[in-house]
Amino acid sequence: MATTVRRAVLTLPAAPLGPENPLPGLRPLDEQHVVDERTRAALPRDMARQVGHAPLRTLLPVRVLDGYGRERAPADLDTIVIENDRLRATVLPGLGGRVHSLFHKPTGRELLYRNPVLQPADFALNGAWFSGGLEWNIGATGHTTLSCAPLHAAIVPAPDGGDMVRLWEWERLRDLPFQVDLWLPADSDFLYVGVRIRNPHERTVPTYWWSNIAVPEDERTRVLAPADEAWHFGYERSLRRVPVPVSGGVDRTYPLRGEYPADYFYEVAEESRKWIASLDAEGRGLVQTSTDTLSGRKLFLWGSGRGGRRWQQWLTEPGTPGYAEIQAGLARTQLEHVPLEAGAEFSWLEAYGPLAAGPAAVHGEDWTAARAEAEARLEEALPRARVDAAYEAWRPYADHEPGDPLATGSGWGALEVLRAGFKLPGTPFGEETLGEQQEPWRELLRSGTFPSPDGAASPPGPSLVAQHWRDMLETAPADPLTEYHLGVAQWHAGDVAQAVRSWERGLQAASSRWPLLRCLAVADLDAGNAGRAADHYAEAFDDLCRERGDGEAWSAATAALGREAIAALLGAGRAGAARAVWAELPDDLRGSGRFRLVEAQLLVAEGDRAGARALFDAGFEVPDLREGAQVLGEVWARAGDDPLPDAYDYRMRPAAE
Template sequence: MVIVTTIRREVLTLPAAELGPDNPLPPLRLLHEVHRIDDRDREDLPREMARQIGYERLRSLLPVRVRDGYGRTREPREIDALVIENDRLKATVLPGLGGRVASLLHKPTGRELLYRNPVFQPANFALNGAWFSGGIEWNIGATGHTPLSCAPLHAARVPAPDGGDMLRLWEWDRLRDLPFQIDLWLPDGSDFLYVGVRIRNPHERPVPTYWWSNIAVPEERRVLAPADEAWHFGYERRLRRVPVPSYDGIDRTYPLNSPYAADYFYEIDDGRRRWIAALDADGHGLVQTSTDVLRGRKLFVWGTGAGGRRWQEWLTEPGTGGYCEIQAGLARTQLEHVRLEPESELSWLEAYGPLDARPEGEWAAVLRGAEVRLEAALPRAELEAAYAAWKPCADTEPGEVLAAGSGWGALEVLRADWKLPGTPFDEDTLGEAQEPWLHLLRAGSFPEPRRVRPPGQTLVATHWRDMLETAPATPLTEYHLGVAQWHAGDRAQAVRSWERALELAPSLWPLLRCLAVADQESGNHERAADRYADAFDDLCHERRDNGESWTAATAALGRETIEALLAVGRTAQARDVWRRLHPATRERGRFRLIEAGLLCAEGRAEEALDVFRAGFEVADLREGAEAIGRLWSRVTDEPLPAHYDFRMRPPES
């Protein structure tokens, strides 16, 4: 019986942690990002790569907020899904979680082609915090996991090139102010999921862009890519060329052969077909291929060291098996950003499906065999023809709406009157977060809130900054203007805007906190501590209840205040801030670690050690962070317990 390709709604029930509230403090500092190299290392890189590595790195995460309100208590929760299915494949997509393809099932063999995470557990891996592992994720914006990892995308049914149904996902990338879309469809009888991607630049200026499709697969695989060399990048932050498959006497194409976490960016010759595969010992597995615009291919491994194993457990359920990542991107490495010309677009077609090929043996022969099997399963010419057939469909207006994303794209389209066929950002998607900015756009003024509450989200693009500069200079306007000026690099003017607002503002703590960050960045740590302490006092007097937004603000500001006070040796003041945190906040793992640090600063090392012995889990521990190990070494000479060991690099010699 032939099953016609269908798209339907489904609900997954998984053990899942709650995402919780976003951090209401604007991220004025760029968060720690591991994918950076010393500028001196660029001298030995190919010219194009060196130029793109240095091109338009992020200055901050603004206007995106940090998502750090999640925990590690998992309960059965329902997650909305969209299922695309034909008689060969079944793809399960999570529109509310970045459009992640959570599962790709090959029905004739019953094989799951991806690593399917049995839980939903956010962790601090995205540029703005919350991220989860498994499946296929779509990373746009800048080096790292997208801020949309745990955010909703718009989704709708659209006619596919072959006349069937296609699932369209689209959103507005706020880091770079770019709209993008992802079209997924399964031609009848096909063993491959087709994915058409388009990024558009509607601006009259060039914009840096970035894309990596990130595919989680079981780590008991051999990873194949058509290359004899790769660029190796580890947590030592050095980028160097290494041979493939082996260097230092170890075949690195087997993920479990690497002792430490590492990236391998494959050097694929121009003209050679772009693909990457992960095959088990019997030669079964997944292959990803694409048209040539999607140039790069990568393998990420966690490594077999204690830290890598701990992260694997952290992101899923212990005992459920580990994973590695195979990836495909616009540039050779993830350290690069690509120039997208004014009023232009980038598009390509990807395909995901099963591959049966011999994984063992001499490298060149293995690659030749895999390429022959790939060409038989999905000829390169057929993929190119599918891309050509999809391109006109990319502008087709969506039909039935299946999920809603954010209202930020609608706000931008209203402002500029852009025409973006195929990706409608309708006014009915505007929400509470966009309301004050819509008022600024239409009335020329930024409205004061009707009730006392933490300030809303800030927009920082040049056009919004210009509107704030010409709007009446109310305290809230000056607050948002200062944030936009800070993002633009005009720090002195940002400080002046915040100081002006202090004279009339009914709510002082958001401004004092911004000024404290400015003091820290300029090296004035004593004044920063003063301002942080004053800000926390003001917040404690102003907060109206124990609701989610006030609790999130108190936790975020309290954490920064304690750290600022400890940095200048004011332990008694730091302890006073600690006492005024909400009791539930003090019980969170992050704050248990802060408590241990506070006890250590007070000279109470044994009590700090007792905090460790009692046990805690820092839900938002950052990838590559070593704070737990450093504090442990301050309080004891004992070896770091395995459940606290998240170290990702070799010990320093």
């Protein structure tokens, strides 16, 4: 059959994403992939430089997604299906462009780990993320903020004369447009993926990319890559060089032989072909290869321990097989950000398809022979020269303008193009995509004034923080809402003193005080002033309770500010004031899993260990438990002396660490 592209609908049990958190992300969510200065000092010079290059200080201008739950119902998801007589790729344009499935027809094999449910969990830089498939991680260390966001999608001509699906968006953490082009040449066993990241600015921008492939795992799954050493990163936040395949007496290329979750970033020689494969007991599975720009390769494993198994169950449903991740990136490790110079771009080509290698060699004790066997079979199936030629053939097509849209992303790219007049052939960001969230900023651009909200009061909309928007806010009439957004932009720029002054000026005339007070509370915490932070949080929550109306946005604001306020008050030793905030929360919030944990923390602080233990015994789930979080075990230990039950064991590192 000829290669076809069509729309389709996939029905999955899904937990709704819920509303955005309206509180600005003045600080990043806890990111596990960080190392201390001593560790960094021992790294190779180029790696150390990139590890220390431009880490995130905030999540701005992106908003946190933490409004989801654990109750799933059948949901219809729009998909784009790319198909020839050998492969069928199913793409989710409304969820980060995730390739949900890659099915090889001749063997009847699903090459990816295909999650049977859509269950958001707190793994992305901004919260909501889900497991499975093939995802495109851009922005900064961690899972992209676009994990659960819509991308633009359309059909463009492919290099072989067929159709190609283009996905594109504006990545907002780094202010960079990017595109992902997917096509299946006729009779090909490999999905081709052309990726381009452009820097349209007049400054160098830190850049990050890792293609993340979830693959099925069992006890005989082995991951192979062209390396004899790797950088091991564990959730105790250490980075060290280890031999491949055996480290600590265990062959770490078998994901289930390790006990705890871990990353292995392979040391791939500069001259080596870039590839990674996950193969089963029969030597069959998926291989990923690319042109040399995408030089990094990684294995992530959950391990066989109780915590890793619990996380896998958390991300899907009982009885579902486990998975590991094989990945490919722009640097040796995911802790690094690579400078992209003004006006420059990174581009490369990836290929994904089946691999069949001799099982005796693949699973033999001779690692060199195992690697050689896999690489030889890859060369037969898809020669390195063909990948390089496909990249060269694709490059002229990267600028082709898309045809009729298959899906629509956000309006943020259109706003930036409208502001700066960027010329970005192949990735149009049309004004028709501008929406409600962009409108106040469009008005600021047009008139120099940030508009006050019309009608009923509501929580402030998203802030923009890039220098050009900050400059416009500084010259706009200084009403309280403008001062609020200006302070957020100044905070993002690292000008903490000016941010505090802007928020304090805004308070003088503000009828809605709680957004400004909350920002001041975060600044107090950042400065180590727990007492003043507690004062500001308590006042902010009281003001929110006086002002709040009905609707999803107000419920989200109440939940978010309530949790932050209680945590700050407990941190300042004010259990009584924290209990007062708790008493003002709506009943449905207090009964949710998120706030059951908060209640247990309150009870422990009040000295009621038995009451806290009773909450655990009754059972609860915290939908947005953060990746690597130890909080359940910590609160349990304060509530009693018994071993942590399986249901609450999400530990991703040894207890002694």
